[in-house]
Amino acid sequence: MPCPSCGKNAPIVYRGMVAYCTACGRPRAPLVEESVNLAGQPSRVGGTVANVAGWLVIAGGLVTALLLGALFQAILPAGIFGWVLGGIIAVASVGVGGSLVYGGKSLHKSGTETRKTTHERAIFALAQNRGGVLSANDVAAALGMSAMDADAFLTERAKQDPDRVRLEVDDAGAITFVFPQHGWMGPRVAPPGAPVFDEELVDRHGNISATKK
Secondary structure (H helix, E strand, O other): OOOOOOOOOOOEEEEOOEEEEOOOOOEEOOOOOOEOOOOOHHHHHHHHHHHHHHHHHHHHHHHHHHHHHHHHHHHOOOOOHHHHHHHHHHHHHHHHHHHHHHHHHHHHHHHHHHHHHHHHHHHHHHHHHOOOEEOHHHHHHHHOOOHHHHHHHHHHHHHHOOOOOEEEEOOOOOEEEEOHHHOOOOOOOOOOOOOOEEEEEEOOOOOEEEEEO
16 A cells, blocks of 8 residues: 555565665555565574474484384384384484474565565665665664664665666765665766756756856
8 A cells, every 4th residue: 555645566564563665765554565574484483493393303203213113122122113213213203303393494484574575575665765775874873673684685686686776985985875766866967958067966856067168
């Protein structure tokens, strides 16, 4: 659902009990959009729980198989009942536990992808609202994450998809991330007959300031 303030289909971020638009920062109704705080969290937690449970089942099953197998083999040393029983328990525990571990990893991966997709939606909506230029601090403030995590996320996106995100460093060493498809216009070339300027500066909202010769 678009934000009523900025019109962007941006996820929301919860600060305390209040929801805000990640694109413009204005308050929004809760539960109307995905939240960058909670996106993928149930799947990630469920995946971790299933993974731990799976390994516990495997470990517990193998210990039980060893103990029961040894016990019955001691009671009936002439037969192989203890070995058979222990083998059945071991195979069953590995099968059940392995399924839980595999399912847990898949669930955790799904939650991670959902979280990544939600963060991307929020960042691109923020970039569109800011004229196509963002810093890690901009993203950190909007999404409620650390500047280090924001910088790592943006840098990864710039490496994976340079056509949509570009990392730029100015003369002072400040790092910004440019989103060409979301409003950044870059240096403009004046048409023939147009006034010539010494310098053109494009701010983060896409506005140009210049000094005329």
